[in-house]
Amino acid sequence: MTKSVLALAADDIRAGRYAGLSIGAWRWLAAGGAVALAVALPFAASKYQVFELTMVMIYAIAVLGLNILTGYNGQISLGHGGFFAAGAYTTAILMQRYGVPYWATLPPAALVSFVLGVLFGLPALRFEGPYLALVTLAMAVAVPQFLKYFDTWTGGVQGINLIKVKPPSGIGLDHDRWLYFVVLVILVLAMRVAANLLHGRSGRALVAIRDHPIAAAAMGIPTARYKTLAFGTSTMFTGVAGALAAIVIGYVSPEGYSVFLSLSFLVGSAVGGIATIGGAIVGGLFIQFVPNLANDISDAAPWAVYGLAMLLFMYAMPRGVVGSLEPWLRRLSRRIRPHDAAMRK
Amino acid sequence: MHEFLQQVFSGLASGAVYASLALALVMIYRSTELVNFAQGEMAMFSTYIAWTLVNAGLPFWAAFVITLAVSFLGGMAIERVIVRPVENAPVFAAVVVCIGLLLIFNSLAGFLFTYTVQDFPSPFPDRPVLGALMTTRDLGVIAVTLVMLALLFAFFRFTTTGLAMRAAAQNPESARLCGIRVGRMLAIGWGLAALIGATAGIMVAPVLFLDPNMMSGVLLYAFAGALLGGITSPVGAVVGGLIVGVTENLVGTYLIATQLKLTVALALIIIVLVLRPNGLFGTAVVRRV
Numbered sequence: 001m002t003k004s005v006l007a008l009a010a011d012d013i014r015a016g017r018y019a020g021l022s023i024g025a026w027r028w029l030a031a032g033g034a035v036a037l038a039v040a041l042p043f044a045a046s047k048y049q050v051f052e053l054t055m056v057m058i059y060a061i062a063v064l065g066l067n068i069l070t071g072y073n074g075q076i077s078l079g080h081g082g083f084f085a086a087g088a089y090t091t092a093i094l095m096q097r098y099g100v101p102y103w104a105t106l107p108p109a110a111l112v113s114f115v116l117g118v119l120f121g122l123p124a125l126r127f128e129g130p131y132l133a134l135v136t137l138a139m140a141v142a143v144p145q146f147l148k149y150f151d152t153w154t155g156g157v158q159g160i161n162l163i164k165v166k167p168p169s170g171i172g173l174d175h176d177r178w179l180y181f182v183v184l185v186i187l188v189l190a191m192r193v194a195a196n197l198l199h200g201r202s203g204r205a206l207v208a209i210r211d212h213p214i215a216a217a218a219m220g221i222p223t224a225r226y227k228t229l230a231f232g233t234s235t236m237f238t239g240v241a242g243a244l245a246a247i248v249i250g251y252v253s254p255e256g257y258s259v260f261l262s263l264s265f266l267v268g269s270a271v272g273g274i275a276t277i278g279g280a281i282v283g284g285l286f287i288q289f290v291p292n293l294a295n296d297i298s299d300a301a302p303w304a305v306y307g308l309a310m311l312l313f314m315y316a317m318p319r320g321v322v323g324s325l326e327p328w329l330r331r332l333s334r335r336i337r338p339h340d341a342a343m344r345k
Numbered sequence: 346m347h348e349f350l351q352q353v354f355s356g357l358a359s360g361a362v363y364a365s366l367a368l369a370l371v372m373i374y375r376s377t378e379l380v381n382f383a384q385g386e387m388a389m390f391s392t393y394i395a396w397t398l399v400n401a402g403l404p405f406w407a408a409f410v411i412t413l414a415v416s417f418l419g420g421m422a423i424e425r426v427i428v429r430p431v432e433n434a435p436v437f438a439a440v441v442v443c444i445g446l447l448l449i450f451n452s453l454a455g456f457l458f459t460y461t462v463q464d465f466p467s468p469f470p471d472r473p474v475l476g477a478l479m480t481t482r483d484l485g486v487i488a489v490t491l492v493m494l495a496l497l498f499a500f501f502r503f504t505t506t507g508l509a510m511r512a513a514a515q516n517p518e519s520a521r522l523c524g525i526r527v528g529r530m531l532a533i534g535w536g537l538a539a540l541i542g543a544t545a546g547i548m549v550a551p552v553l554f555l556d557p558n559m560m561s562g563v564l565l566y567a568f569a570g571a572l573l574g575g576i577t578s579p580v581g582a583v584v585g586g587l588i589v590g591v592t593e594n595l596v597g598t599y600l601i602a603t604q605l606k607l608t609v610a611l612a613l614i615i616i617v618l619v620l621r622p623n624g625l626f627g628t629a630v631v632r633r634v
Contacts, residue, residue, distance in 0.1 A: 076440055078382075123619050129436040130380035131618060134572075137382065138565050138614050142607040149604050259561065263444060270441050300455035303448045310445030314438045315430055 038184055042177045050176045051248070052288055057180075057187045058244045060284030063268040064194055064277065065237030071274030072198055073230040074210030075124060079136030080238045081262030082143045087113045087239030088246035088257070092160040093153060095247075102165050102247045103182075106240060113239020114232045121231025125224055140262040147254035159253025162246060179248050186244065190237055194277050197233070206230055207275075238265070260303065264291075267306045270313050273320025282321045350478050352594045358483035359552075359566075360590020361490035365545035366567035367574065367582035368494075369538040374576050376514045376534040377432055379439050383446035384542050385564030387423075389557060390450045391416040391543030392550045393458050396465055405468045409547060413540050420539025421532040428535065429528075454557040467551035486548045493544055494583060497537070510534060565610040566593060572617045575627020585624065589613060 021029075042050045066080050090112045091105040120139075124132050147154045154160070167178030197203060208216040209223050217223050246252050268287045272279025286309070291302030317324050366384060373381045381387075391412055398408035427446060431438045469485030501507035512520040513530035521527050545567075546560065553559045570589040574581025589610075596609050623629050 070437065074437075076437055078440070078444065123615055126622060127618055130440060131572075131622075133382075133436075133440045134380055134568055135611075135614055135618065138568065138607075138611040141561050141565055142611045145604060145607050149608075263448065266441065266444060274437065300452035300460075303452035304456070307445040307448030307452065310441050310448070311427065314434070314441050314445070318434070318438055 035188075039181075042180045047174070047176050050180050054176070054180045054183050054248050055245070056281075056284040056288045057183045058241050058248065058284070059265075059268060059287045060280040061187055061190050061244070062238045062241035062265055063272065063283040063287070064190055064280035065234045065239075065241065066265050066269045067272075067274055067276065067280055068194060068198065068206075068237065069230055069234035070269060071276070072203065072210065073206045073227060073234075075121075075227065075231065076129065076133040077136045077234070077262075078133050078259075078266060079138075079140035079143075079262050080235070080265045081257050081259065082136075082139050083113045083117060083235040083238045084242035084245070084261060084265075085143055085147065085252075085257035086116050086235075087242030088252045089147070089154055089160075090239075091243040091246045092162055092252045095162050096160050102162075105247075106186075106243055109243035110236050110240050113242070114236040116239075117235025118228055118232040120235070121228040124231060125227055136262075137259070140259040143257050143259075144254040147257065154252075154254070157254065159251060159256075162250045162252070164250055165247060183244055183248070186240065190240070191277055191280075194237070198277065202226070264306065267310055269320075271309055271320055273323030273326075276320065276322040276326065279320050279322035347478075348598075349595075352598050353591055354475075354479040355483055356591035356594030357587060358479070358486045358590070359549075359594065360570075360587035361487045362545050362549045362563065362586075363566045363570045363590050364583040364586025365490055365493065365541050365548070366563060367571035367586040368497075368579055369541040369545070370567060370571045371574075371576060371579050371582040372534055372538040372541070374571075375579075376510070376531050377428070379428070379432070379443065380576075381538070382440070382443040382564075383450060384538065385560030385567070386447045386450035386454075386557075387416075387420070387539055388542035388546035388563075389555075389560045390454055391419075391539065392465070392546035392555060392559075393454055395543070395547050396458075396463060396550070396555055399466055405466060409468075412543055412547065416539040416543035417536040419536075421536040423539070424532045424535035432531075451557050458557070460557055463555040465547075465550035465555045482551070489544065489548060493541065497541075497579075506530075506533070562607055562610070565607060565614070566590070569610050569613040569617065571624075572614060573624055575624025577628055578624065578626035581624055581626030584626070 041053065045053065062080065062084055065083075066077060069075050069077055087109040090109040091102070094100040094105040094108060095102060124135070127135055148156055151157075165175060165179060167173050167175060171178070173181070198206070205216070205221045205226050208219070208221060209226055213223055264287050265283075268283025269279070271286045272281070272283035290305055290309070294301040294305040313320060319326075366388065369384050369388075370381060373379055373384070394415055395408050395412040398411055399405060403411070423446070427442065431442045467482055467485075469482045472481045473479070474481055474484060501511060509520070509525045510530045510533060512523070513525055513527045514534070517527045520530075545563070549563060550559070553563070566589050567586065570586035571582050572585070573588060574583070574585025576582075592613070593606065593609060597606060601609070617624065
């Protein structure tokens with residue numbers, strides 16, 4: 001008895017295989033394809049496009065930080081631009097005053113923004129919902145003034161110019177492409193760390209605290225510790241992104257860290273999907289490219305587009321692009337998971 | 346001593362403005378439990394409307410009244426069209442929609458009126474009174490605020506609509522069963538908040554000058570005032586706003602540089618929320634879980 005091709009394919013799917021490969025192999029193939037694309041892209045793009053893509057990845061890291069706090073833990077922050085600035089200025093001051101090489105400034109920048117986040121997270125335990133949003137908004141508004149005031153350290157209004165990063169000799173990459181790969185590695189690392197953090201025990205604890213803090217506490221989750229650590233971890237991601245931005249742009253100044261920076265992270269997060277990891281990349285693309293497109297219309301247009309995007313996404317797609325696609329993708333992969341096939345027998 | 350009193354009185358004048366905006370925030374919070382982050386930008390936009398009318402040749406007070414009417418209707422429209430869909434949504438959606446509104450008003454003002462800083466006429470002459478303790482301009486700002494408060498109080502205390510609005514805010518279900526159009530009351534609440542905000546904007550514009558970003562600092566102080574007074578209490582908002590105005594002036598004069606003004610607002614907000622989250626006059630919210 002011969003089976004048709006379709007029937008054979010159906011057998012394959014039931015056995016958790018597709019076109020002769022297991023679903024795990026397909027996942028590795030997809031990941032490999034994505035990495036190959038990311039590696040090949042800078043060689044096909046112009047120098048400026050490479051810079052833009054680098055900024056996309058930096059914004060993605062920052063938005064990922066915000067997603068951990070706001071999306072998974074439900075603590076709304078409108079002030080992540082402040083922690084972005086903390087990372088950026090740590091790097092700038094270390095490089096310019098103490099001559100520290102750029103790569104060595106990343107751990108201190110991460111540490112500084114982590115500690116600041118924890119310090120901010122402690123009083124934040126007492127603020128719920130809109131109050132935390134309010135406090136963080138106040139912080140975001142105050143940041144530029146603060147940076148201008150302590151001008152012995154921050155260079156005041158003039159800001160700080162950074163030494164241009166030299167790529168290691170003999171590697172054959174220019175400045176922009178080298179930094180692209182540095183940021184790419186850190187982005188992949190950040191997403192991996194976030195996935196491990198959020199898809200396990202601690203992630204479930206964070207979500208439980210978000211959805212029902214009292215029930216979470218009753219189940220024995222130390223809510224205060226988790227919330228503070230979520231704050232610190234989140235600001236650490238964003239602070240590292242700030243440090244990378246300082247290195248890539250080569251310049252920091254108070255006006256670059258206005259309240260609107262924090263709000264653009266919020267837009268990126270809402271557009272990509274607040275409770276997702278992949279959404280951060282969509283958010284980064286949105287932050288980097290949409291204002292440029294809108295800028296052709298008028299100076300004011302980028303912010304109007306941000307505002308409209310916020311309203312539209314909250315009405316039509318509150319889970320964001322990736323968050324809305326996720327159930328659909330899960331349904332697709334569930335159909336070909338061996339575990340489910342076994343259940344059906 | 347004389348200088349100290351001078352600072353206190355000029356603090357009261359800016360405090361009156363913060364009190365108005367704080368009152369607008371409290372109105373919206375009481376009826377819809379939303380913290381309206383766009384309140385400052387709405388007020389800024391109203392002020393631009395007044396500025397356009399004055400520039401078109403209207404007398405100041407006529408422009409003032411027309412602006413208030415337009416703001417009232419605009420506030421109602423915003424509640425109906427934009428805020429209504431997220432009134433019962435999670436906090437995140439509500440916050441994002443308010444921030445979206447903030448950005449839209451800010452960029453709309455920048456688009457229509459450009460980002461150049463504009464002069465705004467003051468209806469009051471600038472003469473020293475009370476032995477040079479304050480100026481007539483400060484006095485005028487305080488007087489306008491007080492009149493507005495008195496009118497609001499009378500509205501809520503003596504009119505049927507005012508009573509219905511209080512009922513709708515306190516217990517929407519029962520109010521609806523009594524035949525009160527709760528949705529309409531919420532819209533009127535937003536309209537009134539926009540009107541109060543417009544007054545605050547017009548009063549503060551001669552001092553701060555008019556530009557699309559002028560209200561961000563004022564909004565922070567208004568938040569501080571509203572929280573200090575207790576975000577559920579209108580009386581508290583006024584008292585809190587005045588206290589914040591005076592504190593801001595005294596701290597700016599005697600303690601630290603004025604360049605750190607916004608940091609003072611941030612510190613005030615954090616201190617109030619940590620030490621006395623219900624404010625001076627607010628009631629603790631007890632939730633059933």
